[in-house]
Amino acid sequence: MTPILPLVVLALVVAAIVGHVAVPAVRPWAWKAVGALGAAMLVSLWYFGLYWAPPEQFMSDVGRILYVHVPHVWMALLAFTLNVGCAVAYLMKKSWVTDALAESAAEVGVYFGAVGVMMGSIWARPTWGVWWDWDPRLISTTVMLLAYVGYLALRSFTEDPERRATWSAAAAILSYVSLPIVWFSVRWWNSLHQVQSNPSTVDKPMVAVLRWGAVTMLCFLFVFIVKRYEIARSRQTAAMELPPLEAPRAEVA
Amino acid sequence: MKRPSLLGAAWLVLKKDWQIEWRTRARLTAIIFFSLATLLLFSFAMGPDIVTLRAHAPGYLWLGLLFASVLSLGESFRVEAENQALTGLVLTPVEPRAIFIGKVLGNASLLFVLSLVLLPVAVALYDVDLGRDPLSLVLVLFLGCVGISAPGTVYSAISANARARDVMLPLLLFPVLVPLLLAAVSATKFTLQPDPQEQLGSWLKLLTAFDLIYLSVGFLLFPKVAEED
Amino acid sequence: MALALEALDISKRFGARWALSRLSFTLEAGRSLLLTGHNGSGKTTLLRLIATASFPTAGVLKVMGYHSQDEREALRPLVGLVSHASFHYEDLSAAQNLTLTAKFLGVEQPASVVTGLLDRMGLVARADSPVRQFSAGMRKRLAIARLLMRAPKVALLDEPFGELDPAGIAQMEGLIQELQRQGTSVVLATHLVEQGQRLTHERLHLEGGRKVTPV
């Protein structure tokens, strides 16, 4: 069941975002509702994560960062998957909607990824004794972030909207393709460091809190992407409108 | 009039790149001296400890090649951007995919020549042993050069027309190339040093797989970036 | 009568600026068009759209009945563009540049075709010098040789008289008339209005990317 779960979540996120974009009636309130739910869940996450869940056997209270760190990186992965989906869609059929959605997904993904890596680094200090280590997860996540920072830089350095959309779609696909490769290769390069956790290797209360954290972050992911998408669209539409059929008088004179 | 096939056109593009290179020889000379300087700098920075240098030689060699590849890829598309020659090719018309194959092979062959030139330098500076498995070493170098060139060709076609192109190319290219470099460095290590656990074969397979992925994805993407919308 | 050009409400944007706005016109096959307007009025942009080097942001452009973007592969062999950007490789010689094009086009016996064209354009003496050493006029001649090799149905000439000496201008006029006799539609963008009107049938005047009646 575990391998399908991320896909199900991705489908839900996409459905929610598409719904929000497509149905004008929900646009004024839906994001507020989800944001409020996220904020409420965040407050209760503090309680669950800091008091209710038991301390980890070797890392004691330090291990509690798990409940926010892991969801952040998950959200980054979701956002980048959404980004590459939009990039492929754009290359198949041009649309400013997918371009704007790709941009917002990438930016939100970089935010979640950067915060996730920072939290990982903070976690590493007390557990491994160093801020940074040659760890497959650290390296692959950081490389992923760098690739998407490059993607955003390319977008901001290209003025022509069509070129920006096409070029960044190509960059998005190349970056995303390299992700699994980076992940596997650094694993082998350093090897055996750790294998992925799954619910059977994590205690039940911890799994519960982790999932609570993931849903919290999902709410924020949705709100961020939807709002960022609106900004991207409003920037576009200014440039997208056709010039008037007749020249304005000042132009002729 | 019989137009050349996809591979025929790719061969013409490749030959044209070689002709340009041969007429000026500027690009190859420049990147040879640039990567020589890079390798020298690594040995200065690491100090005279020959054991460390020898152990890290594969890494330095590939970093030298990587830095040189940025210059070489940028130059390869500066030639195409001058007079909008690339647009001229597309309008001739030449299939963009043929241009991709030709340019990748052109860039890869140049890098490959560079890597062969750097080998004796690595012997002199880092005291590595080339005689252990020269055939595999050459194969690793070739696969690595193709792997750098495939995404490099797509990205330099993009950055040749972008603002701040000198910054854009490495910013986009380096993260994508990380896995290839890891594999190439490890594979090179096992051709220069004893390999009792016989890992070289696996690294070679991995390099081949990376090349196939980069080549086919680049092949699909390049037509999109080669033409203006 | 078939149409060489059919522009249906085409617009082209660069960044936030509209280089062409809501342009519509037609040109019958075999007839020639004069394109006039100030610098930056959109002449070059329009020629690049017709040559499929670039595509309209909005609207439909048909050249020889082909949709300029969706059917560009079929269309490209039929149009030829001589522009400010000469499409030449600076480090290849004139002969190498032309031979390359000839091979891509699949011309039989490229060597003799190339020599013939170079001879015709008066470039034989410098056939083996790299284009980098050419003067602006020689580059234009080379670009025209390239166009003649392609034998297009629609020939797009962007300021063909600029940079040429008087003899070159006379030769250029002769070439345009010859192309027209072969049934080629010539689209000529030039500031020399009277000379241009002598050579063409119709006129399109652009101002700020819009079609206007010349004053």
Place this chain on the structure above:
Amino acid sequence: MKPETRNRLIAIGALLVAASALGWIAFGSIGENLVYYWKPGEMIAQGDKAYGATIRLGGIVVPGSVVWNAEHTSLTFDVADSHTPGAPKVKVASGMTPPQMFREGIGVVVEGTYSASGTFTTNRLMVNHSNEYRAPDGGMSGEWKDTVSQADTK
């Protein structure tokens, strides 16, 4: 064949190549070869072949064998094939500060060189720190699993 059909076929072909290469990396057997290591017994059995080359050695840190130097920057310990007393073991000298998870009885993989003097010198020590997150009273407290073999099967 129409040009569009041909183009589409070429594109699908390229996509298939990319997907199968990706699948080869992800699910093929290439990766397993690369995380391959010798247990101390196997390494000793190699004889001269093991000397001098960079190799990977994996096993269990023998309880009671960990010795730190005065500055606490380097250490030596024994690595054995298994927890069974009397299993083949090798002395390892590490110049690297180990990860915090490093402790007696845990599974480790070290990369370095083995010399004829019988010492394995390493600058890269990887603790098989497990993927488990447990409350202190959870199932396996106090007792370390043989995590090396567990990761091996993954």
